[in-house]
Amino acid sequence: MRHLYVNGTWTPSASAEGIDVVNPATEEVIDRVPAGSPDDVEVAVAAAREAFGAWSATPAAERGKLLATAAELVTERAERIARIIATDLGAPYGIALKVHTVMPAGVLASFARLAETYDFDGERVGNSRVLKEPAGVVGAITPWNYPLHQVVCKVAPALAAGCPVVLKPSEVAPLAAYALAEIFDEVGLPPGVFNMVAGLGPVVGEAIVAHPEIDMVSFTGSTRAGRRVAALAAETVKRVALELGGKSACVILPDADLGTAVKAAVAGAYINSGQTCSALTRMIVHRDQYDEVVGLAVEAAGRYTVGDPFAEGTRLGPLASAAQRERVVHYINRGQEEGARLVAGGTERPLDVGYYVSPTVFAGVAPGMTIEQEEIFGPVVSIIPYVREDEAVEIANGTPYGLSGAVWAGSEERAVAVARRLRTGQVAINGGRFNPMAPFGGYKHSGVGRELGTYGLEEYLEIKALHL
Numbered sequence: 001m002r003h004l005y006v007n008g009t010w011t012p013s014a015s016a017e018g019i020d021v022v023n024p025a026t027e028e029v030i031d032r033v034p035a036g037s038p039d040d041v042e043v044a045v046a047a048a049r050e051a052f053g054a055w056s057a058t059p060a061a062e063r064g065k066l067l068a069t070a071a072e073l074v075t076e077r078a079e080r081i082a083r084i085i086a087t088d089l090g091a092p093y094g095i096a097l098k099v100h101t102v103m104p105a106g107v108l109a110s111f112a113r114l115a116e117t118y119d120f121d122g123e124r125v126g127n128s129r130v131l132k133e134p135a136g137v138v139g140a141i142t143p144w145n146y147p148l149h150q151v152v153c154k155v156a157p158a159l160a161a162g163c164p165v166v167l168k169p170s171e172v173a174p175l176a177a178y179a180l181a182e183i184f185d186e187v188g189l190p191p192g193v194f195n196m197v198a199g200l201g202p203v204v205g206e207a208i209v210a211h212p213e214i215d216m217v218s219f220t221g222s223t224r225a226g227r228r229v230a231a232l233a234a235e236t237v238k239r240v241a242l243e244l245g246g247k248s249a250c251v252i253l254p255d256a257d258l259g260t261a262v263k264a265a266v267a268g269a270y271i272n273s274g275q276t277c278s279a280l281t282r283m284i285v286h287r288d289q290y291d292e293v294v295g296l297a298v299e300a301a302g303r304y305t306v307g308d309p310f311a312e313g314t315r316l317g318p319l320a321s322a323a324q325r326e327r328v329v330h331y332i333n334r335g336q337e338e339g340a341r342l343v344a345g346g347t348e349r350p351l352d353v354g355y356y357v358s359p360t361v362f363a364g365v366a367p368g369m370t371i372e373q374e375e376i377f378g379p380v381v382s383i384i385p386y387v388r389e390d391e392a393v394e395i396a397n398g399t400p401y402g403l404s405g406a407v408w409a410g411s412e413e414r415a416v417a418v419a420r421r422l423r424t425g426q427v428a429i430n431g432g433r434f435n436p437m438a439p440f441g442g443y444k445h446s447g448v449g450r451e452l453g454t455y456g457l458e459e460y461l462e463i464k465a466l467h468l
């Protein structure tokens, strides 16, 4: 059984219970982490509180140097960490390396730089000086789908801002967080500045959220759990940042380059086996081009080779857990029951062992159907027709979510005009690339607050005015 990382040391949990970590490609148990207890949280929060004074008073540039060293170590160990993520999450190795490891190393480095360059106390408003101060002790709760990235998106800005952290990584894929904790241990963060308590959401997560000595909670996960976190945090009037679910739309206007747009839209839906909060799960296309698009989408889906994450040529690994596979299968059945047309994939197992789902495409999807409204979190894309541009915008905005999106058009100007009408936190214009320095977060039920870059750092800062 692994330990917890508390007050600068690897410590056994007060609870004897453990949680098996399963390789979703082989269905074998590969490790075991503690199912931590509220007592563990108590000790971790006390350590973080104790560390707050000195860490918040440490010059930001020094905090940045420690983060920079941590980023270098993640980069140095990228292959090892990628193997961990390919094994406990099931991401194809190439993606585990590039997207799940090298990208978060870059994000960590970006917060190291921001710690050194951000102006924490230079702003003037009339006769007042505005100070940006650390928000306090931060509780960070993360999901399994980007198991290193989600952790870095919270821990790096919190530490850069001067806030000690108590992290609860996901119980489903916790091993990358362990690799990061080892690195923080090695770089010599002062004891109590970074703490990690593994365990279950309703136990360890809720103990963190309810704890009166935690000043802020940053949560990434489902909207269901996010609601619970916000309600619990309200009792102690905590600052709360929520990165929740999505049901993002890819709107393809008639003058777009159809071949490129559909290929990119399918890629945007299937990334990380569709287990991506910002996945483009709804393709909204003009009625006149509908049949052509369905054909192109089926063709594109057919190129997603399902298989062992370590096999050459695998583009789609397994889903992260048996429960996740069941959830996706449930939605595929639901789509058919409600009259959508399955044109690729389905519920059949593509491989005998492992939590795999074939790349799936639904045509004939109407606004309001369950598969059009709810987050599936698997390799399933729904194609929805529109006639007027206003209707396309209405469909795109017609779910409770607003995390991401994409617009394809014959010109950037035309695509931007439609993107402005979407109630969502980010929109890729004609294939615009993800930018890890740009603000990331949701409108509506997709969350509160922003991660990454300067906006991500500012989440962890309180604001004080000195009237001079």
Ligand code: NAD
Binding pocket: 141, 142, 143, 144, 145, 146, 150, 168, 169, 170, 171, 199, 200, 201, 202, 204, 205, 206, 209, 220, 221, 222, 223, 224, 225, 226, 228, 229, 242, 243, 244, 245, 246, 276, 277, 278, 375, 377, 403, 441, 442, 446, 447
């Ligand atoms: P989840 O909500 O089940 O769990 C997320 C984390 O919260 C886990 O660590 C879990 O243990 C913990 N948790 C669960 N219940 C809790 C509770 N009552 N109190 C406190 N903590 C609790 O989500 P998941 O299945 O791990 O991840 C998938 C979800 O995450 C999807 O809905 C996805 O869209 C969302 N997500 C959002 C973003 C984003 O940036 N918006 C990014 C990645 C994933």
